[in-house]
Amino acid sequence: MSESTALPPASQQAPDAGVQRPPWSRDRRFIGYLAAGLLGINLLVAATLIYVFDQARDAEELKFRVRATTLVRLLTKDVDGQYERIDLALRQVADEYAEQLARGGRELD
Numbered sequence: 001m002s003e004s005t006a007l008p009p010a011s012q013q014a015p016d017a018g019v020q021r022p023p024w025s026r027d028r029r030f031i032g033y034l035a036a037g038l039l040g041i042n043l044l045v046a047a048t049l050i051y052v053f054d055q056a057r058d059a060e061e062l063k064f065r066v067r068a069t070t071l072v073r074l075l076t077k078d079v080d081g082q083y084e085r086i087d088l089a090l091r092q093v094a095d096e097y098a099e100q101l102a103r104g105g106r107e108l109d
Helices: 028-102
Strands: none
Touching: none
16 A cells, blocks of 8 residues: 555544644644743743843842932031031130130120
């Protein structure tokens, strides 16, 4: 017998002569594997996106913390400088007042 006239095995059904099916639709397991594969790929992409967004958020939070710390240091330095100038001005006023009292000047009312 030649290959073209060979009969299909008994376990397989002969396809209808009028209906042409694509090769992938013959096996239902293939569609199940295809769906599982697509689901797996989608889960992998989703997990990757979650990881990337989490890392980006952590990086932005770190940048914010560094900027906030820098701003606090600058403000602290500025306030300390203002306190030093106020302290210096008050000491000068106190020294001038002490000199006026020593010279016999009148006291502040």
